[in-house]
Amino acid sequence: MFDFLTSLFSYAFITRALIVGVLVALCAALLGVSLVLKRYSMIGDGLSHVGFGALSVSLALGVAPLEVSLPVVALAAFLLMRLGENSMIKGDAAIAIISSSAIAIGIIVVSLTTGMNVDVYNYMFGSILAMSESDVMLSVLVSAVVLTLYALFYNKIFAVTFDESFARAIGIRAGRYNMLVAMLTALIIVVGMRMMGALLISSLIIFPAVTSMRVFKSFKSVVICSAAVSVFCFVAGIVISFAWSVPAGAAVVAVNLTVFFLFCAVKRVLMGRL
Amino acid sequence: MALISCENVTMKYDGQTAVDNVSFRVEPGDYLCIVGENGSGKSTLVKGLLGLLKPVSGKIVFDGVESSEIGYLPQQTMAQKDFPASVYEVVLSGCRSRMFYGKEAKRRALMNMERLDIGSLKNKCYRELSGGQQQRVLLARALCATEKLLLLDEPAAGLDPVITAELYALIAELNESGITIIMVSHDIQNAVRYGSRILHMAMHGAFFGTTGDYLKSEEGRRMTGGIEDV
Numbered sequence: 001m002f003d004f005l006t007s008l009f010s011y012a013f014i015t016r017a018l019i020v021g022v023l024v025a026l027c028a029a030l031l032g033v034s035l036v037l038k039r040y041s042m043i044g045d046g047l048s049h050v051g052f053g054a055l056s057v058s059l060a061l062g063v064a065p066l067e068v069s070l071p072v073v074a075l076a077a078f079l080l081m082r083l084g085e086n087s088m089i090k091g092d093a094a095i096a097i098i099s100s101s102a103i104a105i106g107i108i109v110v111s112l113t114t115g116m117n118v119d120v121y122n123y124m125f126g127s128i129l130a131m132s133e134s135d136v137m138l139s140v141l142v143s144a145v146v147l148t149l150y151a152l153f154y155n156k157i158f159a160v161t162f163d164e165s166f167a168r169a170i171g172i173r174a175g176r177y178n179m180l181v182a183m184l185t186a187l188i189i190v191v192g193m194r195m196m197g198a199l200l201i202s203s204l205i206i207f208p209a210v211t212s213m214r215v216f217k218s219f220k221s222v223v224i225c226s227a228a229v230s231v232f233c234f235v236a237g238i239v240i241s242f243a244w245s246v247p248a249g250a251a252v253v254a255v256n257l258t259v260f261f262l263f264c265a266v267k268r269v270l271m272g273r274l
Numbered sequence: 275m276a277l278i279s280c281e282n283v284t285m286k287y288d289g290q291t292a293v294d295n296v297s298f299r300v301e302p303g304d305y306l307c308i309v310g311e312n313g314s315g316k317s318t319l320v321k322g323l324l325g326l327l328k329p330v331s332g333k334i335v336f337d338g339v340e341s342s343e344i345g346y347l348p349q350q351t352m353a354q355k356d357f358p359a360s361v362y363e364v365v366l367s368g369c370r371s372r373m374f375y376g377k378e379a380k381r382r383a384l385m386n387m388e389r390l391d392i393g394s395l396k397n398k399c400y401r402e403l404s405g406g407q408q409q410r411v412l413l414a415r416a417l418c419a420t421e422k423l424l425l426l427d428e429p430a431a432g433l434d435p436v437i438t439a440e441l442y443a444l445i446a447e448l449n450e451s452g453i454t455i456i457m458v459s460h461d462i463q464n465a466v467r468y469g470s471r472i473l474h475m476a477m478h479g480a481f482f483g484t485t486g487d488y489l490k491s492e493e494g495r496r497m498t499g500g501i502e503d504v
Contacts, residue, residue: 037357037358038353155375169324169348170368
């Protein structure tokens with residue numbers, strides 16, 4: 001076991017992936033609780049697809065992937081929140097339209113230029129090798145911002161998540177906090193996407209919250225449990241990916257699914273006892 | 275001196291006139307029931323009172339209370355039905371704060387829970403409570419936001435008759451303790467039974483007056499089917 005761990009950490013790329021991944025998993029879980037409870041789960045999914053489109057375009061143009069995807073995904077988050085509010089097109093339909101369009105644009109650009117290659121494949125399903133020194137720096141910076149804002153506005157986020165009408169009535173600007181959560185989600189998705197894969201990153205947002213809600217009954221305990229579950233599943237996923245040579249993103253999702261079933265079972269047992 | 279005076283208020287919702295030239299006053303200690311058919315502009319007027327929507331003409335004047343100092347009891351949403359939150363967390367969220375809740379806010383939350391007899395439910399999960407208990411929790415939260423004025427939007431929606439009667443008795447008690455009540459309701463029987471004043475919203479022209487006058491009016495007779503001695 002010890003030998004296994006030493007060999008695991010002897011690879012610099014694994015250490016980098018672990019740092020970035022743990023931070024992203026932690027932040028995604030916190031934001032995920034609000035998104036899931038507000039029935040905005042699909043926003044994470046939509047934004048990651050937009051991110052895929054942006055990455056493909058940046059690949060075709062030969063520019064740095066983050067510089068293109070960060071503003072594009074942030075803009076998409078802004079538009080999705082606005083569409084949801086104005087209800088011309090209902091929220092879930094708006095997300096579906098935006099995400100499939102983004103994938104389509106990405107694929108068209110790729111096939112017209114570089115063609116489907118390993119890079120594109122990695123963008124979709126993630127690569128543990130993708131994390132560079134600068135990604136580590138960026139993820140530390142972004143997660144520091146997310147954690148600080150989340151802690152400062154925790155009470156407001158709870159009030160807006162639980163009851164937007166009431167929150168507005170006592171003078172909380174609910175729209176701002178919705179936008180804040182969407183923007184922070186966009187940031188986290190962009191940072192974590194290349195490692196987890198555009199098709200898999202939304203699991204980091206949705207799974208931990210849904211899993212924790214099986215068992216825990218207060219908002220605070222759900223938030224804390226989500227963070228713990230998310231970090232645990234990520235680390236376990238990386239270890240499994242290293243041991244069995246399976247893609248990291250898929251391994252993390254598989255662990256999340258297992259833990260979800262475990263929590264469902266725990267809930268059954270607890271209910272049976274009452 | 276009226277807490278709220280609405281003078282010739284006209285409001286639009288989605289480009290349509292929803293509230294048309296409505297005037298009424300809310301005096302301290304009043305129990306005002308806002309009744310009217312679906313689409314008569316009740317919800318839009320509520321938004322106006324809460325300061326979330328501006329009237330296109332006329333004015334809503336507050337005196338001695340701010341629009342953000344109204345204790346609001348909104349209708350429950352689907353999302354709340356399986357929301358993991360403790361009763362204490364929900365009640366506390368009614369307190370206004372910059373960022374974090376201080377001692378005073380926590381004391382207020384506990385006091386209002388005792389007041390509504392839900393102190394023992396403090397650590398219970400909101401989604402596991404009965405409909406009546408959930409309304410008490412939301413009322414306690416509303417009381418955290420106000421000292422003076424509660425605005426209740428269909429408080430008895432979806433409750434069984436026994437619990438409904440208990441809830442109305444509770445609201446009447448709060449009213450007697452000096453809190454002004456504005457209640458939007460479909461339940462005309464209880465509106466005329468408990469309300470001291472009635473605002474009947476209609477597409478053209480609203481009725482506003484005491485409950486006694488309302489029962490004698492044309493609108494009142496039509497809505498109540500002619501019962502006068504409630």
